[in-house]
Amino acid sequence: MLSLRPPHTTFPRTSPWLRWGRLGGAAAPHCLSAAAPALAPETAAGPGSVSFPILVNGCTGNMGLSVAEAAVHRGLHLVPVSFSSREKVKRTIQVEQTDIRIYGPSAREDVLSSVADEFPDVIVVDYTAPDSVNSNAELYCKLGLPFVMGTTGGNQQLLYKSVQDSKNYALISPQMGKQVVAFLAIMRIFAEQFPGAFSGYHLEVLESHQASKKDTSGTAKDVIASFEKLGVPYDMNRMVKIRDPDQQLEMVGVPKEHIEGHAFHLYHLTSPDDSVSFEFQHNVCGRSIYAEGTIDAAIFLHRKVQSKDCKRIYSMEDVLREGYMP
Numbered sequence: 001m002l003s004l005r006p007p008h009t010t011f012p013r014t015s016p017w018l019r020w021g022r023l024g025g026a027a028a029p030h031c032l033s034a035a036a037p038a039l040a041p042e043t044a045a046g047p048g049s050v051s052f053p054i055l056v057n058g059c060t061g062n063m064g065l066s067v068a069e070a071a072v073h074r075g076l077h078l079v080p081v082s083f084s085s086r087e088k089v090k091r092t093i094q095v096e097q098t099d100i101r102i103y104g105p106s107a108r109e110d111v112l113s114s115v116a117d118e119f120p121d122v123i124v125v126d127y128t129a130p131d132s133v134n135s136n137a138e139l140y141c142k143l144g145l146p147f148v149m150g151t152t153g154g155n156q157q158l159l160y161k162s163v164q165d166s167k168n169y170a171l172i173s174p175q176m177g178k179q180v181v182a183f184l185a186i187m188r189i190f191a192e193q194f195p196g197a198f199s200g201y202h203l204e205v206l207e208s209h210q211a212s213k214k215d216t217s218g219t220a221k222d223v224i225a226s227f228e229k230l231g232v233p234y235d236m237n238r239m240v241k242i243r244d245p246d247q248q249l250e251m252v253g254v255p256k257e258h259i260e261g262h263a264f265h266l267y268h269l270t271s272p273d274d275s276v277s278f279e280f281q282h283n284v285c286g287r288s289i290y291a292e293g294t295i296d297a298a299i300f301l302h303r304k305v306q307s308k309d310c311k312r313i314y315s316m317e318d319v320l321r322e323g324y325m326p
């Protein structure tokens with residue numbers, strides 16, 4: 001039997017996540033299906049029928065490809081270029097009927113600058129890697145290309161500063177899944193309304209993602225920031241991060257077909273005398289929730305650019321507040 005509890009972690013035996021895992025990895029409830037992504041309905045403020053050019057940086061990766069496919073399904077015009085971190089790469093990737101030409105880093109600025117000339121109303125979407133966040137953002141800002149940053153990590157303060165200094169437009173969110181964003185917002189509001197409400201409680205956090213994920217869950221960090229305001233200090237080094245597929249199947253209970261694309265999170269709080277416990281979970285299978293949210297974000301940002309809105313830097317919460325739910 002696998003035991004992943006590091007010393008001093010106190011997941012209760014009754015934790016449903018662990019119990020399901022130990023009982024043989026049954027599909028976890030609350031798992032959002034990868035199939036049949038829900039298209040956002042037309043609402044007064046939400047995304048109606050609109051089309052504009054969208055360039056997806058990172059089409060060689062999982063999220064980039066999912067977003068490019070979602071863009072085509074939603075009737076956007078996919079600009080047929082994308083980039084790679086390596087000079088020698090497969091030259092094209094097919095997305096639906098479009099062949100996307102992949103360029104190496106040395107061609108980035110020239111190609112993006114031609115795109116900016118040819119498609120003045122383009123929106124760039126970035127799903128690359130944490131160590132590319134800042135350099136990519138600086139280039140988009142230099143060329144005045146509005147962008148949606150879905151890539152996590154990098155230096156977030158510097159990222160916001162680059163956008164502010166350049167007066168470019170950007171929507172930045174380490175989490176594009178709209179229902180998960182709503183949960184994050186509730187946790188933030190909870191902490192604002194009841195600061196210190198959980199003082200003395202003990203927090204354990206476990207996150208599980210596909211083995212290729214390089215960084216710690218940005219979403220977990222966001223939730224932990226709210227718990228800290230609720231009075232629960234947390235050392236990020238204690239977070240249990242699971243990347244091993246066997247452990248994901250046996251202990252976490254990730255369905256086999258989603259081992260290569262999932263984001264499971266468990267937060268467990270216990271009172272000082274162990275008499276009270278709280279548990280929060282958000283478990284995502286597949287990537288459609290992020291891809292659909294990203295397209296809503298791109299539509300939202302396109303509208304803001306067209307209307308010359310003065311705010312210029314947005315979050316996914318701004319998107320929800322303008323009626324892009326569900």
Ligand SMILES: NC(=O)c1ccc[n+]([C@@H]2O[C@H](COP(=O)([O-])OP(=O)(O)OC[C@H]3O[C@@H](n4cnc5c(N)ncnc54)[C@H](O)[C@@H]3O)[C@@H](O)[C@H]2O)c1
Binds near residue numbers: 058212
């Ligand atoms: N915001 C969200 O909702 C959300 C959802 C899922 C993933 N993510 C984040 O998106 C990022 C990508 O995730 P993924 O699962 O697609 O990873 P992935 O490894 O499958 O894909 C990343 C791709 O980007 C390419 N790449 C790396 N550096 C590049 C650069 N400088 N220019 C162009 N391409 C580059 C890589 O070669 C790879 O093909 C991660 O940071 C992840 O945490 C965010």
Ligand SMILES: O=C(O)C1=N[C@H](C(=O)O)CCC1
Binds near residue numbers: 152175209216263
């Ligand atoms: O699969 C990933 O990588 C994800 N990254 C984001 C994060 O780090 O929070 C969002 C969830 C999926």
